[in-house]
Amino acid sequence: MSRLLLLLLTSSATLLVFGLWIPFKAVLAQELLELAWAESQARQTQARPWPWADTWPVARLALPEPNDSMIVLAGTHGESLAFGPGRLAGGPQQTGPVVIAGHRDTHFRSLKALETGQEIRLQDRHGQWRSYRVENTRVVDSRSEWIDTRQLTDDTLLLVTCYPFNSVDAGGPLRYVVQARATATGDRREQIDTVAGI
Amino acid sequence: MMLSFSLLKLGSPTVERCPPPGQCRVPSETRCEYVRVRSAPPSLAPHGFGRDPALASFLSRFLHRRSKRICEGISLWLAVLLMLFVHPLYAEANEADNVGQLHFVDGQGQWQEPALVLDSEFDIQVSGLIADTRLLRSFRNTSDQWREGVFVFPLPEKASVYGLTMKVGERTIEGKIQPRERARQKYEIAKQAGKHAANVEQQRPNLFTARVANIPPGETVSVELKYQQPVRYQAGVFELSIPTTLTPRYMPGAPLQSSSGQWHSGWAVPTTQVADADAISPFTVTAGDVARDSHRASIELLIDAGLPLEAVSSPSHQLATSRDGQAVTVRPVEGSILMNRDFVVRWRPLAGREPSAAVFHQSWQGEDYLLAMLVPGQAGTRVLPRELVFVIDTSGSMAGESIRQARSALQAGLQTLTPRDRFNVIQFNSQTHSLFLGPEPASGNNLARARQYVDRLRADGGTEMAPALALALQDIERREASSPRVRQVIFITDGAVANEAALFRQIREQLGDQRLFTVAIGSAPNRHFMREAARWGRGTYTAIQAPSDVDGPLKALFSAMESPVLTDIRLDWPGQETGIESFPGRSGDLFRGEPLIHVARGVPAMGELRVSGRLPGGQDWAKTLDLQQAAPGAGLHRHWAREMIDSLQDEAQLSGREPDTALITELAVAHELMSAFTSFVAVDTAPARASETPLASDNLPTLLPAGSASGMLRYPQTATAAPLLIALGLVGLMFSVALVLLQRRVFP
Numbered sequence: 001m002s003r004l005l006l007l008l009l010t011s012s013a014t015l016l017v018f019g020l021w022i023p024f025k026a027v028l029a030q031e032l033l034e035l036a037w038a039e040s041q042a043r044q045t046q047a048r049p050w051p052w053a054d055t056w057p058v059a060r061l062a063l064p065e066p067n068d069s070m071i072v073l074a075g076t077h078g079e080s081l082a083f084g085p086g087r088l089a090g091g092p093q094q095t096g097p098v099v100i101a102g103h104r105d106t107h108f109r110s111l112k113a114l115e116t117g118q119e120i121r122l123q124d125r126h127g128q129w130r131s132y133r134v135e136n137t138r139v140v141d142s143r144s145e146w147i148d149t150r151q152l153t154d155d156t157l158l159l160v161t162c163y164p165f166n167s168v169d170a171g172g173p174l175r176y177v178v179q180a181r182a183t184a185t186g187d188r189r190e191q192i193d194t195v196a197g198i
Numbered sequence: 199m200m201l202s203f204s205l206l207k208l209g210s211p212t213v214e215r216c217p218p219p220g221q222c223r224v225p226s227e228t229r230c231e232y233v234r235v236r237s238a239p240p241s242l243a244p245h246g247f248g249r250d251p252a253l254a255s256f257l258s259r260f261l262h263r264r265s266k267r268i269c270e271g272i273s274l275w276l277a278v279l280l281m282l283f284v285h286p287l288y289a290e291a292n293e294a295d296n297v298g299q300l301h302f303v304d305g306q307g308q309w310q311e312p313a314l315v316l317d318s319e320f321d322i323q324v325s326g327l328i329a330d331t332r333l334l335r336s337f338r339n340t341s342d343q344w345r346e347g348v349f350v351f352p353l354p355e356k357a358s359v360y361g362l363t364m365k366v367g368e369r370t371i372e373g374k375i376q377p378r379e380r381a382r383q384k385y386e387i388a389k390q391a392g393k394h395a396a397n398v399e400q401q402r403p404n405l406f407t408a409r410v411a412n413i414p415p416g417e418t419v420s421v422e423l424k425y426q427q428p429v430r431y432q433a434g435v436f437e438l439s440i441p442t443t444l445t446p447r448y449m450p451g452a453p454l455q456s457s458s459g460q461w462h463s464g465w466a467v468p469t470t471q472v473a474d475a476d477a478i479s480p481f482t483v484t485a486g487d488v489a490r491d492s493h494r495a496s497i498e499l500l501i502d503a504g505l506p507l508e509a510v511s512s513p514s515h516q517l518a519t520s521r522d523g524q525a526v527t528v529r530p531v532e533g534s535i536l537m538n539r540d541f542v543v544r545w546r547p548l549a550g551r552e553p554s555a556a557v558f559h560q561s562w563q564g565e566d567y568l569l570a571m572l573v574p575g576q577a578g579t580r581v582l583p584r585e586l587v588f589v590i591d592t593s594g595s596m597a598g599e600s601i602r603q604a605r606s607a608l609q610a611g612l613q614t615l616t617p618r619d620r621f622n623v624i625q626f627n628s629q630t631h632s633l634f635l636g637p638e639p640a641s642g643n644n645l646a647r648a649r650q651y652v653d654r655l656r657a658d659g660g661t662e663m664a665p666a667l668a669l670a671l672q673d674i675e676r677r678e679a680s681s682p683r684v685r686q687v688i689f690i691t692d693g694a695v696a697n698e699a700a701l702f703r704q705i706r707e708q709l710g711d712q713r714l715f716t717v718a719i720g721s722a723p724n725r726h727f728m729r730e731a732a733r734w735g736r737g738t739y740t741a742i743q744a745p746s747d748v749d750g751p752l753k754a755l756f757s758a759m760e761s762p763v764l765t766d767i768r769l770d771w772p773g774q775e776t777g778i779e780s781f782p783g784r785s786g787d788l789f790r791g792e793p794l795i796h797v798a799r800g801v802p803a804m805g806e807l808r809v810s811g812r813l814p815g816g817q818d819w820a821k822t823l824d825l826q827q828a829a830p831g832a833g834l835h836r837h838w839a840r841e842m843i844d845s846l847q848d849e850a851q852l853s854g855r856e857p858d859t860a861l862i863t864e865l866a867v868a869h870e871l872m873s874a875f876t877s878f879v880a881v882d883t884a885p886a887r888a889s890e891t892p893l894a895s896d897n898l899p900t901l902l903p904a905g906s907a908s909g910m911l912r913y914p915q916t917a918t919a920a921p922l923l924i925a926l927g928l929v930g931l932m933f934s935v936a937l938v939l940l941q942r943r944v945f946p
Contacts, residue, residue: 005937012930019923054654075658076914088914101914105921140913147913162917168925170917 022082026106029083033057033071041125046074055080058087060123061100065113072122076101088147088160097156098122099147104176108161111137111178120157120180132157132180139163140175155182262942269939276932313341314413314896316349316488318495318537320440325502326558327429327571327795328833329438331357334365336420339413340489341894344887346389347410347419349898350480352441354427355404355726358833358840360870361424362878364396364410366886367417373398373880375870377863381879385409392887396421399877401478402698403844404726405444406872412887421880426833431571433754433791434552436503437544439741442495442537443722443900445595446482447696448661449475472696479696481899485536493537493901499528501545504829505553510545513743514721517543538901539721542743555823558831559803567834568801570823572809573793574764582761583618585637585683586611587670590652591691591719593627593661599905600720601657604690606748607717608652611688614756615640620683623648626666627659661695664704671708685712686759689731693724701727703851705734713737715759717752721903738789758789764811764819769796772805772825781841797838803828839869847874 029049036049037057046056055073062069076086085102102108114120114134121131132155147158156179163176319334337347353359362373373396376384381397388395389411397409398421413419430437451471466472466479485493501510502525510519516531528543535541547553558569588608596604608623615621620637621644624630633651638644670687693716695701705714714735718728719742732739740755742748767785771778780798788794794809803825810820843862850857859875866876887893 002941005934005941008930008937009934012927012934014927015923015930016927019920019925019927022918022920022923054656075656081914081916082918086914101916103916103918105918108916160913160916162915166921167917168922170919170922171915172917175913175916 023106025082026084026103030070030107033073033084037071041127044125049083055083055086057084058125059098059100061085062121062123063110063114064118064120065110069123070107072100082106085159097158099158099160101160104161104163104165108159109165111159111161111176112165114159114178119183120159120178122157130182132182134178134180137176137178140177141173156180157182266939266942269935272935276928276935313339313343313345313894314347314898315340315492316347316898317491318442320495320497320499320541322438322440322497322499323502324429324438324500326504326556326829326831327431327569328426328831328837329429330426330833331424331440333423333425334420335408335423336418337410337413337898338418339415342415344415344891344893345413346893346895347408347413347898348895349408349410350401350444350478350900351406351408352404352444352722353406353425354439354441355729356840357404357425357427358836359398359400359406359423359425359872359878360836361422362396362398362880363422364394364880364882365420365422366394366882369882371396371880371882373878375867375872375876376879377867378875378877381877384879384881385411388881389893390889392885392889392891392893394419394882394886396880397877398423398872400872400874401474402726403874404441404724405478407477412893414886426836428795428837431573431793432751433758435544435546437542438499439543439725440497440541441722441725442535442539442541443903444480445692445694445720445722445724445903447478447694447724448593448595449479449696450660450662450664451697471700475696480897482902483899484902485538488899488901494534495537495541496534497530497541499543501526501528501543503545503547505551506548508546508548510543512541512543513747514539514542536901536904539904540723540743542741555821557803557807557823557825557828558834559825559828560831560834562835565799565835566802567831567838568798568803568825568828569795569831569834569837570798570807570825571793571795572821572823573791574788574811574819574821582684583616584620585685586615586619586621587624587637587685587687588612588621589624589626589666589670589687589689589691590655591627591661591663592625592655592657592659593694594658595661595692595694596719597657600692601655603742603745603748604717604719605652605655606745607690607719607742607752609649610748610752611756612645612648612652615645617641621648623651624666624670625655626662627657628662629659630662630666630669632669661691663691663695663701667701667704668708671705671710671712671714684761686737687712687714687735688717688759689714689735690717690719691728692720692722693718693727693731695724695727698724698727698730699851702730702734705731706852709735713759715739715755717742717755721905733786736786738792754791758791760790761814762787763790763792764788764794764813767794767809767811770808770810771798771801772807779838779842781838781845783845797834797841799835799838801825836869836871839865839871843871843873 032049036047037060040047040057048056055075057071058074059072060069061072071084073080073084073086076088080086081101081103085100085107088099088101102111104111114137116134116136118134119131120134121129123129147160159178159180161176162170162172163174164172165176315338317336317338321332321334323330335349335351337345337349339345364371364373371394378399382399385395385397392412395411396419399407399409401407408421410419410421427438430439449466449469449472451469454468454470454473466475468475501507504524506524507526510517510526510528515535518529518531520527526545530541552573553571554573556571560567588611590604590608592601612621617640619640621640622637623633625632633648634644667689670689712735714732715737716728716732716735716739718725718739721743723741725741728739728741738755738758740751742752765787767788769780769785771780778798778800780796780801782796785794785796788811805825807823807825808820809823810818813819843865846862847857857874862873863875865871866873872878
C-alpha cells in the first residue's frame with residue numbers, strides 16, 4: 001500500500017516537475033538567446049544559441065503590456081517554440097508580411113492583454129526597430145482557415161497563439177490572432193527606447 | 199482558561215467527561231481538539247490521566263494531530279490550486295458543443311453548417327492492362343434547405359473519364375459530353391431553373407470538380423462516373439492505385455486580386471502562376487470533422503489478369519481476397535475505407551509466368567486499335583561512376599509521416615553510393631538550401647555529414663520547387679568538363695504544387711544530358727506530377743506508400759537507375775502504311791523491369807511488330823511480336839484518344855503555343871472523353887425546386903491525407919502540455935496526500 005502510495009507520489013511529483021520545466025525552460029532559453037542575438041547583431045550572421053540548436057534568433061519582439069521584449073526564433077516547429085516565439089513567414093530580409101507564433105502558456109501569454117491601438121515593435125538584425133499598431137484581434141478555427149500570407153499587405157504583422165488562453169488541451173483547434181500594421185518608421189526612433197525600456 | 203471551560207460547559211454537555219480543571223493541562227487554544235477526544239478510542243479515557251506515561255502518549259498524539267492539521271492545510275491549498283486549473287476545463291467543456299462540429303468560418307465570422315454527407319463506391323474491373331471503374335458518388339442532404347454540392351476530387355493520373363450518369367431517386371439521367379464552357383452554362387441555367395443537374399470538369403489531368411445542383415432536403419442525388427486507367431506493370435508486379443484525397447497544393451506566385459474576407463470555393467486565391475488556384479484548393483479537414491458516415495468509400499476490385507496470380511497485396515490497406523479460378527475479387531477488410539489515403543493494390547503473377555509481351559486488339563467504329571506491351575528483359579548492367587543529386591521537399595505539406603519516409607528514402611539512397619560517386623543533397627521549402635556548394639566525393643566523412651544533415655530535416659513552409667530544380671539541374675557547370683560521370687537527380691516530394699506545367703517546361707529546358715527520377719511520398723501524392731516530371735526528365739518514378747516500401751519499390755528504383763536497359767527505341771508496325779497513329783510518339787528510354795507500352799490506330803491484327811533499340815553496351819537489340827495472337831481488348835480506343843490528346847498537349851508545350859483546342863475537343867467528343875476542354879453535364883427535364891425556394895451552396899472538404907501533419911500555411915500548434923502536466927501533477931499529489939491522511943486516521 002505504502003509502496004503504491006510512494007509510486008503515486010513520485011510520479012505526480014515528476015509530472016509536476018515536467019510541467020514546471022516547460023515555463024522554466026522558456027524563461028531560461030530567452031536568457032541564452034539574448035547572447036546569441038547580440039552575437040548575430042554584431043556579426044550579421046545566423047548565430048545558433050547553442051551548437052546543436054536547429055534554429056537561430058531572427059528578431060526581437062517588444063510587447064507593451066509586460067513592457068518586456070523577447071527574442072524571436074526561425075521556424076515554428078515544436079523545439080523552437082519551446083525556447084521563444086517562432087517566425088512562420090516573412091522577416092526583415094524577406095519582404096512581405098511577418099507571421100510570428102508563440103506558445104500561449106509561455107511567451108505569448110500576454111497577447112490576451114493586447115488591445116487595438118497598442119504598439120508592438122520588432123527589431124531586425126541591423127538593430128532597426130519597426131513599430132506596428134494593433135488593428136484587430138480575432139479567434140480563428142485552424143481546421144478551416146489557413147494563413148494566406150498573400151492576402152496580407154507587406155506591412156502586416158500577425159501574432160498567433162492558441163485559444164482559449166487557460167485551456168489545458170494542447171491540441172485545440174482554435175487560434176488567437178493579433179493583426180497589426182506598421183506605422184511610419186523613423187520619426188518614432190527617439191520614443192522607442194523609452195517605451196521599450198531597453 | 200476558566201472562561202474557556204465555562205464556555206465549553208455551556209456549549210456542550212460532553213464537557214462532563216473532561217477531567218477537573220487542575221489536572222487538565224490543555225492550553226485553551228486547543229479546546230476543540232480536546233472535545234474531539236471523544237472520537238478517540240474509549241481505552242484512552244479510563245486509563246488515568248494522573249499517570250505520566252499516559253500524559254506523554256497524549257502529548258505525542260497531540261503533536262501528531264498538529265502535523266495532521268498542517269497536512270490538511272496543505273491539501274486545502276492544493277485543492278484551491280486545483281480548482282484554479284480545473285475551472286478552465288469546465289469552461290472548455292461548455293464550449294465543446296461548438297468546437298467539436300465542423301463549421302466553416304468566412305472572413306465575417308459567419309458560420310456555414312455542414313449539410314452534405316458524401317459516400318463513394320468504386321467498382322473496378324481489371325482485364326489485361328486496363329482497369330475499368332464505375333465510381334458512384336452520393337450526396338445526401340441532411341439539412342432542411344435545398345443544396346448545391348461542389349466537390350473537388352482526384353482520379354488516377356492517367357484516367358480517361360468516359361461517362362456520367364445522374365441518379366435522382368429511381369430515375370437516371372444520362373450525361374453528355376460538351377465543350378467545357380457550354381457544359382458549365384447548361385449546368386448554371388438548369389441550377390437557376392431548379393432542375394436536378396450535375397456537371398463534372400477536369401481541372402488537372404488527375405483533379406476534377408463535380409457539381410450537383412438542387413439536392414432536395416433529406417434526399418440523395420448520386421453521380422456515377424465511368425473511367426478507365428492503364429495498370430502499372432513494373433518489375434513483374436502489377437499495381438493499381440486509386441487516390442481518394444489530395445494533399446493541399448502549394449500555389450506559387452502573387453495573388454491576382456485581393457478578395458480578402460470573401461467566402462470563396464477554396465482556401466487559395468488565384469495567383470499569377472496558378473490562375474485557377476481557388477478551383478483546386480478544397481478545404482482539408484480531419485475525419486473527426488465530418489459526419490461519421492461521410493467521406494467513406496467502398497471498393498470492390500475484380501482482377502482478371504488472364505494468368506495465374508501468386509499474391510495480391512496492398513501496402514495501404516488490409517485486403518480480403520476471394521479467388522474464382524484465375525479471377526480474384528479484392529475488398530478492403532474494414533468494408534468502407536476512410537478517404538484519407540490512396541488505395542493501392544499490387545498483384546504478382548506466379549514466378550516464371552510474368553508476361554514479357556502482350557497484344558490486345560479492338561475494333562471500334564470500323565477502326566482497328568492495337569495495344570502492345572513488351573518487356574525487354576534484364577540486361578547486364580555496366581556501372582559507371584555517377585554524380586547523384588538528391589533533392590528533398592521539406593515544405594509544410596510534407597510534415598508528419600511524409601518527411602519521415604522521405605528521410606528514410608534519402609538515407610537508403612545515400613547507401614547506394616560507392617566511393618567513386620559524387621553527390622550532393624538539396625532541400626527546399628520556401629527557400630532552397632544545399633548541403634555542399636557543389637557535388638562532393640562520397641567519402642565516409644562526407645556521407646556522415648550528409649546523414650546528419652538528413653536526420654535534421656524538418657518540414658515547414660512553402661513549396662518553391664523551381665529554384666530547387668534549377669539548382670539541381672544547373673549545378674552542372676561546376677563540374678569539370680572531362681568528367682565521364684552519369685548525372686542523375688533524385689527528386690523526393692509529394693508533388694503538392696499547382697504549377698505543374700511550368701515545372702515540366704523548366705525540366706525540359708534545363709535537363710541537358712541528365713536524368714531526373716522522382717520518388718512520390720505520402721498518403722496522397724500528386725502522381726500526375728511525379729509521373730510526368732520523370733517522363734520529361736528521361737527517368738522513371740516510384741511511389742512509397744508505407745515504410746516497408748523503402749525496401750521494395752525504392753530498391754528496385756535504385757537498381758534500375760544504375761543504367762537504362764534500352765535506348766533509341768524504334769517501332770516498326772507491319773506494312774508501315776501511312777495512317778498509322780501510334781502513341782507515345784517518341785519512346786523514352788526503358789529502365790530495368792519497365793515495359794514498353796504502345797497503342798496504335800489503323801493497324802489490323804496481322805503481321806509482326808518489330809521493336810529495336812540499343813543496349814547499354816552499345817549493341818543493337820531487336821524483337822518481333824506476332825500481332826495475330828492479339829487477345830480481344832476493351833476500351834483501347836479511349837486509351838488511344840487519351841494518349842493522342844496528351845501528345846497534342848505535349849507538342850503545344852514543346853513549341854510554346856496554345857494547344858489545338860478545336861482538334862482536342864473534336865477528338866474528345868468523338869470518343870466521349872473528358873479533357874481539359876470538354877466536360878460532362880447531365881440535366882433533368884422538369885424543375886424540382888420552386889424558383890422562390892432558396893438554394894445554398896456547399897463546398898465539400900476533402901480529408902487530410904493520413905499521417906500528414908499541418909499543411910503548408912496552417913496555423914502552427916501553439917500550446918504546450920505544461921498546464922495539463924501541472925494539473926495532473928497537482929491532482930496526483932493531492933490524492934496521495936489525502937491517502938496518507940486517511941491511512942493515518944484509520945491505522946493510528
